[in-house]
Amino acid sequence: MRKATITDIAALAKVSTATVDRVLNGRPGVSAANRQRVNSAAKSLGYLPSEDKVTLPSRPAHLEFFIPLGRSEFMHNLAATIRDFAADLPLVASCTIHPIDGLMPENLVRALEKTALRTNGVGLITVDHPITRNAIRQLAESGVRVITIASDVLSSPRAAYVGVDNRVAGRTAGLVMGRMAGIRAGGSPAPLALFLGTRAYHGHEERENGFRAVITEQFPHLHLLPAIKTDEDSVTAQAATARLLRTHPDIVGIYCVGAGRSGIARALADHGSTRPFVIFHDLTNVTRRLLAEDRIDVVIDQNARLTGEQAVIQLLGSIASTAPFLTLKYIEPRIILRENIPVK
Incomplete structure (x- = not known):
């Protein structure tokens, strides 16, 4: 089956090829309605890249992650995986990891003040608290997609949760x-x-x-x-x-x-x-x-390597998606015994 072209997308969306080019390359001068038509047509034709059935953005995205590193080896392993995995993905324009000092919600809010204006998506590990829920709501309302990692924050407009049940x-x-x-x-x-x-x-x-x-x-x-x-x-x-x-x-x-x-x-x-x-x-x-x-x-x-990789993929997928939430797919917990310790 041949790969879809910009002409195919333009025909399906009933817009010009110039409009399709502007949308796919993130340039201004396109109405919200036409932008939606182009993105929907591109997805239905399989034009946009995907990873494990998650549709990814058509252009590189800027990501930021806020993680309470502390002395936790799991958190450090997770942060290292995110950094290394994102560095190898062409669709990640930049990936910044911010260490949070402890679990206090106020510390997260102060850290979020460092979020760059160009940022498209944010990944968080934080406690479930009215202050953190409000911070996620403010990010979402500003157009930034948010995912929670390892521990969910319920009753918040996060686009996805990545981790085990x-x-x-x-x-x-x-x-x-x-x-x-x-x-x-x-x-x-x-x-x-x-x-x-x-x-x-x-x-x-x-x-x-x-x-x-x-x-x-x-x-x-x-x-x-x-x-x-x-x-x-x-x-x-x-x-x-x-x-x-x-x-x-x-x-x-x-x-x-x-x-x-x-x-x-x-x-x-x-x-x-x-x-x-x-x-x-x-x-x-x-x-x-x-x-x-x-x-x-x-x-x-809970597999720090897989959690970190999926955090990047799901954040990219949430940026590409028009749905408020991605389909929830938990990471399976592993039972590790003395005789089956994996290499990673």
Whole structure:
């Protein structure tokens, strides 16, 4: 089948070839109605480029990403993937990554003030809060397309969410924990510990809810202790784990929803005796080592490389699309064990 031409697009849209050329190259002098006709005709004829069935813009776009890097290895891996992947795409005119200082919504708003006037799309990792929802609304109203990454911001006009279904990820952890820790408990009542970074991340709240639901429904002999908040800090997590092991020596399982993982692992190593069954999230250099050394048992991974690549593709797709939202397609969480640690 031959490739569509500008003449084909002009015939289908019922406009001149000069009008088609102006639209496809982003030049002024075309009415909104004719611009819509040309874009619709180009898409229907398969003229515009696509990636995995996502229609991409006809001209290079300027992208910006706002990521709370901090000490999180996952965030740094994600940012590196976005930077490297975007650099190899001709349809990315520029890609700027802004580190956000912490999770406070006000910090995101200050960072967004750096958004360039030429920017076509913005990717965000942020908490679900009235301030962040309003910031997304203001960006969308200014004509900038916005996607959320890793943790969604509901009730906001974001064009797409890129990441795993965090409730499914939490339920997956619950099923693995229930079966494996249940064996250790031998069918007797036994406690489980759940460590939270912060419920301000919608994704962390969804993981917690999914985990709780499975444990409650399917493993009633296992009871969850009150959630322990770490505020994403390893020192806090280490101290809390040490207290937990002293007060609950019969603990059979530990599930960490977010960051603070290395602190939990240090406390378990210092404890010395038989450790509980441990599930963490995100495959990083730290969790790889902990798996290899048999200091933890399972990692539920959201695949930083795939998430970063899809963040760029979905942001480009949202810029090309006239629909307010792209079709939601979650990234499948991976269950990583000591014997199947992937290279990347």
